[in-house]
Each structure stands twice: as structure tokens, then as C-alpha cells.
Amino acid sequence: MSEKQLLQVRKQKRLQVFLFFAAMLALSVWSAISTGFSFSGLFTGTVDSTKFIIFDLFPPDFSYIASLVEPALETIYMSFVAMVIGAIVAAFLAIFASATTAPHPIVQVAVRAFSSLFRNIPVLIWTILLAAAYGLGTLVGTIALIMVSTGALTRAFAEILEEIDMGQVEAVRATGASYGQVLAQGVLPQFLPGFFGWSLYMLEINIRASTIIGMVGGGGLGFVIQTQIKLFQYEQVSMAVLLTLVLVLIMEWITNQIRERII
Amino acid sequence: MTLLQVKGLEKKYPDGTVALKGIDFEVNEGEFIVIIGPSGAGKSTLLRSVNRLVDATNGAVIFKDRDVVKAGTRVLRKIRREIGMIFQGFNLIERASVLNNVLHGRLGYMSDFKGMFYLFNQSQKKTAYELLHRVGLGEQIYKRADELSGGQQQRVGIARALAQKPALMLADEPIASLDPVSSNVIMDYLYNICREEGIACLCNLHQVDVAKKYATRIIGIHAGEKVFDGKPEELTEDIINQIYHNKKKELVANE
Numbered sequence: 145m146s147e148k149q150l151l152q153v154r155k156q157k158r159l160q161v162f163l164f165f166a167a168m169l170a171l172s173v174w175s176a177i178s179t180g181f182s183f184s185g186l187f188t189g190t191v192d193s194t195k196f197i198i199f200d201l202f203p204p205d206f207s208y209i210a211s212l213v214e215p216a217l218e219t220i221y222m223s224f225v226a227m228v229i230g231a232i233v234a235a236f237l238a239i240f241a242s243a244t245t246a247p248h249p250i251v252q253v254a255v256r257a258f259s260s261l262f263r264n265i266p267v268l269i270w271t272i273l274l275a276a277a278y279g280l281g282t283l284v285g286t287i288a289l290i291m292v293s294t295g296a297l298t299r300a301f302a303e304i305l306e307e308i309d310m311g312q313v314e315a316v317r318a319t320g321a322s323y324g325q326v327l328a329q330g331v332l333p334q335f336l337p338g339f340f341g342w343s344l345y346m347l348e349i350n351i352r353a354s355t356i357i358g359m360v361g362g363g364g365l366g367f368v369i370q371t372q373i374k375l376f377q378y379e380q381v382s383m384a385v386l387l388t389l390v391l392v393l394i395m396e397w398i399t400n401q402i403r404e405r406i407i
Numbered sequence: 408m409t410l411l412q413v414k415g416l417e418k419k420y421p422d423g424t425v426a427l428k429g430i431d432f433e434v435n436e437g438e439f440i441v442i443i444g445p446s447g448a449g450k451s452t453l454l455r456s457v458n459r460l461v462d463a464t465n466g467a468v469i470f471k472d473r474d475v476v477k478a479g480t481r482v483l484r485k486i487r488r489e490i491g492m493i494f495q496g497f498n499l500i501e502r503a504s505v506l507n508n509v510l511h512g513r514l515g516y517m518s519d520f521k522g523m524f525y526l527f528n529q530s531q532k533k534t535a536y537e538l539l540h541r542v543g544l545g546e547q548i549y550k551r552a553d554e555l556s557g558g559q560q561q562r563v564g565i566a567r568a569l570a571q572k573p574a575l576m577l578a579d580e581p582i583a584s585l586d587p588v589s590s591n592v593i594m595d596y597l598y599n600i601c602r603e604e605g606i607a608c609l610c611n612l613h614q615v616d617v618a619k620k621y622a623t624r625i626i627g628i629h630a631g632e633k634v635f636d637g638k639p640e641e642l643t644e645d646i647i648n649q650i651y652h653n654k655k656k657e658l659v660a661n662e
Contacts, residue, residue, distance in 0.1 A: 315498035315564075318458055319571055320488030320515020325522035329511055333502040 204386050205379040212368065212387055219364035219391065222286045223350035230293025231343040234259075237294070238301030244313070245305055245331060255298070263295030271357040285362025289350050297346055304338035305331065340406050344399040351395050355388050365391075410436045410575060410607050411457065416466035418452050418631075426452040428631040429466065434575070439601055439608045441618040444628035445651050450611040453628065454577050457609065458490045459483060470575070488515025491568025491606075493597075495580035497560040499567075501553035505544065508552050508563050509535040512570025538566040542596055558589030565596055569604075576601055578610040582617070594621055615647055 175181075237255055239245045246252035270288035278284045308331060316330035358366020365388050372381045411434040418427040426449040434440060442450050455461035457468055459475050468475040470486050478486055491512070499508045513531050514522045521527075527535075539548055542562040547555060552563060561581060568576060578597060582590035598621045601608045612618045618625055619639045627635030627642075627650035635646050 309498075309501075311494060311496050311498040312500050314460055315492070315494060315567075316500070316511055316514065318460060318487060318490075318492040319512050319567070320484045320486075321511070321522060322484060322514075322519050324519050325514045325517075328523040329503075329514065329525075330500060333500050336502075 200378040201382040201385075203379065204383040205377075206383065208380045208383045209387070212365070212384055215358075215363075215365045215368045215384075216387055216391060218282050219351060219354045219358070219366075219388075220395075222282055222289055222354050222362075222364055223347055225286055226289030226293045226350050227343055227347040229290050230297050230346060231339070233290075233294045234297030234301050235339060237298045238305055239327070241298055241302035242305035244308065244310060245327065256302070259295045259298035259302075261295070262291050263299060265291075267292045267353050267357055268360060271360050271362045275361045280361035280363070280367075282363035285354060285357045285364060288357055288362060289354060292353070293346050293350060296349075297342060300342045301335070301339065304335055304342070308334040337406065341403055344403055348392070348395055348399055351392055408436050410434050410471065411609075412467070412469040413453075413457070414467045414469070416453070416456055416468065417464045418449070418456060418461065419464045426631055427456070427463075430628075430631075430633050432626060432633065432636060434607050434609060436574070436607055437602070437605045439598060439610070439621060439623045440626060441610045441612050441622035441624075442626045442628060443612055443615060443618050443650060446613070448628045449631040450628055451579055454492075454579050454609060454611055457575075457577060458487050458492060460492075484515055488571055489573055490575045490577060491571045491573035492577040492579070493561065493564040493568050493581050495583045497557070497564050497584075499552040499560055499563055501551070503552060504548070505539065505550055505552055505555070505563050506532070506535055506548045509538055509566045509570050512567040515571065535566070535570060538569050539563075541569075541600075542566050556589070557585050558592055561585065561589070561593050562596060565593070565600065569600065573606055576606050576608040576610075578608060580611050580613070583613070590617070615642075618642075 237259060240247070240251050241255040241259060243249075243252060246255075267288050270291050271284055274284045274287055278287070312334065313326060313330040316326050321329065354362065354364050355366040355369070358364040358368070359370040361367065365384055369381055369384045369388075372378075372384065413430055413432050413434075416427050416430040417425075419425050430449075430453060442453065444450050452461055456463045457470070457475065459468075459478070463476050466476065470490070473482060473486055475483070475486055500511070503511075507525070510525075510527045510531060513527065513534075517526075536545075536548065539545055542565055544555075544559060544562055544566070547559065552560060555563065564581075576597070581597060582593050585593060594617060597608065597610070600606070610621075619642065622639050625635065625637065625639055625642050626633060627646065629650050634650055635642065
């Protein structure tokens with residue numbers, strides 16, 4: 145490449161970078177105007193919400209904790225069951241969704257589309273839709289969480305399968321192993337660490353999500369929070385929020401411990 | 408007796424690369440054939456077409472009277488289990504034990520179910536122990552495969568291939584990722600075992616001196632075509648230059 149061409153390429157690169165930043169700035173300004181965002185509004189809002197937290201939410205009503213035990217357990221049950229079922233179904237689906245193990249490209253596209261549908265409809269919407277069919281309660285929450293867990297894990301597992309070392313798989317295939325044997329002996333050992341890692345992460349996500357879906361009728365702690373807000377029992381609400389936070393932190397700690405030991 | 412016949416083998420990859428342009432040769436029982444040629448000449452594709460890790464576009468590969476290219480799933484399994492293969496990158500299941508890796512060599516002889524659930528019987532395990540002792544890894548049996556050094560991993564690879572009780576051994580650049588000392592050890596193991604067991608071997612190499620040391624016959628490949636097939640003594644400097652440089656030198660000169 146000649147000197148002149150190189151200079152041309154450099155100029156072009158610079159222009160691209162400039163245009164990118166200009167476009168970002170323009171988009172930010174436009175969005176701020178359309179949403180009525182302003183820094184002064186941000187400030188007055190902060191003052192109001194601080195007042196609300198200090199005068200209404202504090203102090204948390206610790207005597208209320210006894211009646212929160214059951215909803216808290218419900219939250220854990222829902223998240224756990226959804227994770228286990230989601231992981232098992234997703235592991236099965238991922239075999240068909242990954243380019244390396246799918247028996248046919250069409251199957252791959254179909255399963256990917258299916259899992260994308262489950263994953264990309266927010267868990268909140270699933271709960272509202274399902275509540276219409278099953279009524280309020282933990283069953284609805286659990287099913288909604290299963291849907292989203294399955295969708296998200298199928299995608300994650302499929303990607304793990306696509307990143308495995310095909311050399312190892314090829315070597316097992318070369319011994320005359322059948323499709324099932326290649327999966328069990330060549331693919332599975334490479335798949336397991338990622339499988340456990342992602343499933344545990346899903347459990348964490350489910351715990352967080354279950355409080356949200358509780359608010360639209362999915363049961364658990366979220367349901368309590370929503371009910372008490374409607375009754376203006378803010379000190380009890382803050383107790384439930386505090387418990388949710390503790391629950392999430394404990395769950396994160398436990399899953400991290402397990403992850404370190406397995407992987 | 409002829410063990411393997413390769414007839415007019417052609418391979419064109421979906422991206423348009425023509426890797427093999429009609430290769431013919433035969434392998435007799437017990438031969439130790441080394442295939443040499445520059446990178447990208449099609450050595451690897453040729454070897455992989457023999458046990459159909461790569462699907463040939465045209466031509467035939469006849470192994471013990473069965474055409475590998477046209478074989479259905481069941482026949483292909485039966486063909487593959489009689490052809491051992493070792494790889495440049497060793498390709499052991501890294502998270503599995505050394506023993507399990509060797510046992511994988513028996514999968515082609517097992518029912519689907521037993522093979523999937525690690526139900527290897529005692530005699531299979533005993534054979535695996537013996538093979539590991541034979542390649543000098545008696546101490547490492549229960550280690551994870553990725554804890555071993557490269558040379559040791561390749562010896563596990565040889566043991567895995569031997570567990571298949573193969574009639575033919577394919578070795579795709581078996582020493583390309585090893586240091587000179589380990590390379591010697593591996594080539595000695597591979598050569599001696601194949602000779603002792605009467606296993607025919609097709610081995611890709613790019614070190615001409617190593618090829619000359621071990622081969623009973625050498626095949627030279629250049630740009631997907633066979634340009635030499637003969638005894639190691641017949642491989643002159645001229646022919647070596649032809650195999651490795653041929654038209655390539657001219658291309659470089661023109662640039």
C-alpha cells in the first residue's frame with residue numbers, strides 16, 4: 145500500500161470516530177429533551193425520596209419478621225424449582241440449539257427462535273399473562289420463572305456448546321463412538337462446569353426477579369411488599385425490602401462458594 | 408495384502424478451497440507410511456478423509472473391502488473402530504482421567520447405553536492399565552489428562568488408539584507440538600508398537616529427516632496432488648525441493 149493510500153485510510157478512520165461521537169451526543173440530547181430530563185428535577189426528586197425514606201420507611205418494623213418467613217421461603221422455593229426445571233429443560237434444548245451438536249440447521253433455528261421468545265418476553269409480562277389463566281399465587285410465579293429461566297439458559301448453554309474444543313469431540317468420534325456416546329464422553333465433560341456456573345447464576349437472578357413478579361400476583365415477598373404498600377404500612381414494607389436484600393446477598397454468597405468448589 | 412485403497416480422492420471445502428485433487432495410493436498391511444508436504448498441501452484433509460472426519464467430495468476410500476465414503480452410520484462406526492487416530496493437539500478429554508481417556512478407545516465396540524454411562528467392564532479396564540504401562544504411564548492412571556505434559560498426553564493418545572485394537576493407525580502431525588526429546592520418544596513408541604502389533608500406519612509429518620528415519624514408504628503431497636510415492640532412499644534433494652517449493656518459489660519471486 146502506498147503512502148498516499150495509508151494517509152487516506154487514516155483520514156477515513158478519524159472521520160468515522162468523529163461521526164460516532166457526534167451521533168452519540170445528538171442522540172443523548174434528543175432523548176433528554178423528549179423525556180423532560182433535567183438535572184434540577186433529579187435533585188428535587190432526590191430530596192423528596194430521601195424524606196420519604198427517613199420519615200415513612202424508617203424504622204423497619206422488626207416485629208413483622210415472623211409473618212415474613214413464609215413468603216420468604218416461597219420466594220426461595222419458586223426460584224429454586226424454576227432454576228432446576230429450567231436448567232434440565234434448557235440442557236436438553238441446547239443440544240439442538242447449538243451449531244456444534246444440532247442434528248440439522250433447521251432444528252437449530254427453530255429451537256433458537258423458541259428460546260428467544262421465552263427469554264425476551266419479560267418475566268413480568270409472563271406473570272400477568274399467566275395470572276389470567278391460573279389466578280394469583282406462587283404457581284404462576286414459578287411457571288413464569290421457569291419460562292424465562294429455560295429461555296435464558298438454553299441460549300447460555302448453546303453458547304457453551306459452541307465454544308467447546310471440537311478436537312476433543314472429534315477424537316471420540318474417531319474411535320467409532322455413536323452420537324450419544326460422543327455427547328456423553330466428548331461433549332458432557334466440557335459442558336458441565338459452565339452448566340453449573342450458569343444454573344447457579346440463574347438462581348440468583350430468579351430470587352431477584354421473584355420479588356418483582358410477586359408484585360403482580362406471583363406470590364412470595366414481592367406480593368407482601370405490594371399489599372403493604374397499598375395499606376400504607378411502610379415500616380412493614382421496609383422490613384420486607386430489607387429481608388429481600390439479605391436474601392439476595394446470602395444467595396449470592398452461597399452460589400459463589402459452590403461455584404468456586406466446582407469450577 | 409492390501410488394507411486400504413484410496414482412489415481418485417477429491418475434496419473441495421464449502422468455501423471453495425480445493426484441498427485434494429484426485430489422490431491415489433494403497434496401503435498394505437504392516438506398512439509405516441509417512442506423508443510429507445508443506446502446510447496447506449492437504450495432508451490433514453487426506454488423513455481425515457480416511458476415517459471420514461472429513462467427507463470427501465469425490466473418489467473412494469476402501470478399507471478392508473468396505474467403502475468409507477459411502478458407508479452408512481453403522482458400517483462407518485465399525486470401520487472407525489478399527490482405525491486408531493492420534494492428533495497434533497493430542498485431543499484428550501482434558502477433564503477426564505487418563506484411564507477414562509484410554510477406555511474411550513473401546514466405545515466403538517460397546518452398546519450405546521453402556522458407552523454413554525461409563526459402564527466399562529473389568530477386562531476393558533485391565534487392557535487399559537496394560538496399555539498405559541506399555542507407554543510408560545503406569546503412575547499417572549488416575550490423574551486428570553490435562554495435568555500431564557505434552558509428551559505424556561500424546562502417549563495417552565497412542566494408548567487410546569491402541570485400545571481400539573486397530574488394523575490401521577492415522578497420525579496427524581503427532582510431534583508438531585512437542586519438543587525434540589519428546590518427539591523422539593513419541594515416534595519411537597509409535598513406530599515400535601505399530602511394527603510389533605503389525606498395525607499399518609499413515610503418519611503426517613513435516614520433518615523430512617524424521618520421515619526418512621522411520622518410514623518404510625514416503626508419499627509426497629503438493630497442493631492436493633501426489634508428487635512422490637516411493638522408498639525413503641529414493642527421496643532425493645531434488646524431489647524434496649519439488650514437494651516443498653515447486654511453484655511456490657516462483658510466486659514469492661514475482662511479488
